[in-house]
Amino acid sequence: MNVRRSAAALAAVAVLGTATPAVASPSPSPSVQLPDGLYGTGDPTYDGVWRQSLAILAQLDQGVTPAKKAVDWLAGQQCANGAFAAFRAEPGKPCDARTMVDTNSTAAAVQALAGVPGRKDAKAATAKAVTWLKSVQNTDGGWGYTPGGPSDANSTSVVIGALDVADESGSSKVRKNGKSPYDALLKLALPCTGKDAGAFAYQPDKKGGLAANADATAAAVTALIGNPLGGGQEPGDAQSEPACTKPGSPDDAVVDTAFNGASWLVRSLAEDKHLKSAMPGAEAQPDYGNTADAVVALAAAGFGKEATASARWLEANALKWAEQSGPAAYAQLVLAARAAGLDPRDFGGADLVALLNATGPAPAAQDSPSKSPDTSPTKKEDQKDDDGEGVSVWWIIGVGLVGGIGIGFLISARKKPQP
Template identity: 60%
Template sequence: MNVRRRSSAAALAAIAVIGAAAAPAAAADPSSSPSAPAAKSPGSSGLYGTADPQYDGVWRQSLALLAQDTAGVTPSPKAVDWLTGQQCANGAFAPFRADTAKPCDAKTMVDTNSTAAAVQALWALGGRGDVVESALTWLKSVQNKDGGWGYTPGGPSDANSTAVVIGALTATGSKPEQVAKDGKDPYDALLTFALPCAKDKGAGAFAFQPDKDGKLLANADATAAGVLGALGKGLVTEAGAKSGAATCTDAGKPTREQAAANGAAHLADALAEDGHLKSALGGSADQPDYGNTADAVVALAAQGGADKAAGPLAWLEKNAAKWAGESGPAAYAQLILAAHATGADPRDFGGTDLVAALNATGPSPQGGKVTDSAAASDADDAKEKDDKDDSGFGVWWFVGVCLVFGIGVGFLLSGRNKKRQP
């Protein structure tokens, strides 16, 4: 998930500096999307977090619900209803709809990432089969001819969007290899973004998309997404079977399993020096990338067992609490999902109760109220940070803006089969 955790104003300014490409024909101008004021208090509307949900409401809500479910918490019906209420009549989800009584139209910026994340969350919770089925039908209807998905319907496929849709398919019991367009399935598309094991810093990684010259450039966020997608995993996953150290191996076109191992080897190398990934934007100095590090932990554990993620997990336990408190519910959710994937205790994550802190950012879960004083303090702090985004979801908040303009990064996936689609 990622790197660019910043306010909407800062993200839009970054786009202007970078010099964005023209938006895909299927996407509306971000300025046309409705803007909503921050909630007056955590959970007052059913939404987690207090920051403007314009670009990440559905994403952070989905992650929050998934994280609560993995921690054995039954979310508030109010929170679940908020998410289901965001769905358009055609089954798609936009990042946020301020007026859900108004039907979606051509200007509603629906996207595959929000939709696939909502599918995973609602399927895991159960009881929303009609919403899930409608969303899956829409996702299949916007599949590209190469077998993959772009962020916006009709946009060129990218590794992150393809991976999160794979997660939605597998979470609901569907087999991605059977969801094909013109003879190409999602795995065919995903493997086109895998870099060969050349002796350079990009060996084994996944690219987000080819650049303007058609070259594949290594991207840590896309690599974490690509590993999980290649394994057929989603946002929620447990540690895979223990294996030796992942190595990058070229043998013609890689299998899905080898592409995942190659990607894991790349992530392990990138984490070896400092125990965390780094990010920089606009020429600024490198900064610790907490979100992508959490995603890397999940990917490494899924590919080769929890011990492969021990180093970056320990770094997160020591350093990530302040970041999560400043970033909001999706950040807490990412850390909970990393703990789940490695078998760590999310209620004692470097001394922080991530579950209580997440619960404090939204409506009280069923069967209990938030009593943890530190979590309540975190919620109070969050209310004072309405100028900050709830971007623990990593790059996805930024992606929601940037991909429309042809630049991007991002990640996601998974769930549990509580009911199979027909």
């Protein structure tokens, strides 16, 4: 997911309303006054809740307790019905029919608030948000960016992450007309034929056709596998060869289809170790955000060697991009490094955690760098919050800027999905 693009991309978001930009180049003159407690200096109109949530999640993963005012700001963005908009300049003013709430911002905020230790108010906030998300599920089992909009892979994946983190029943039990979120994602998988065999589409085109999309593929793979941060597969479960095979029984279809998507990502990254993207009429450029997302997806699927190779490419090339893009980009790199077994505190000679922290209010507390969480790609035990309750270790993936339209993101909890 990339995060990222030009004013033209943001304009498309405003007009089309299909997804929230996770990271756009910071604006030197925000159109709204920057709130106290917000991460980043760019205009938050289209990505305030997104970047705040992503920054908090990356901090938590690295043993950093976010500033109270940062968490307060995020919690204060919630509407009375449980939903979140991309940004509300006047959070004290009640939401109304003109407030543009969306599934991506809501799911992002759920995942961030659910992980903050010592915040008992977060449980009620996330419960309200989950209730709202369930209320706007489409009849095919998925979600669109806006309530009632056509289901897409990115939004459905983002909501899967929120449900798995905050709802004891998990995402596979949330159904509409008998359809689960996994049913919706499986319909967006390309068959095992042609050069794009196994990839996922963002949405069907007007004729019902499916076109491969790297962002949608990375999001769907991680959502369907549902593995925790730290590498995904147990040692010995690593995949040796990418391939696309026809999904087996209904019980195996979820994992088989996810593996097919991961295999497509392996093939897409094989030559240059990074993905590319281009605005219409422009030359293709490195896509740092989608590459980071692909690293997380590959690690989840057991392609550790390939994930590490692309993470090394990011280590050598993506720091300038993150500096220009802001907190969400730093967070993406933190989580990609973590998934690939690299050290986010020594990534190309840079401490990504310190750079992320510097984009917002000073953390309330943090582990010393020498005590940062283990970055080896193995399963970790659940951590404990301040109240002694278990908090699952999850991972996060950006879910991307599709065709220059917008962004979402995904955090997939440690739950084996059921079809």
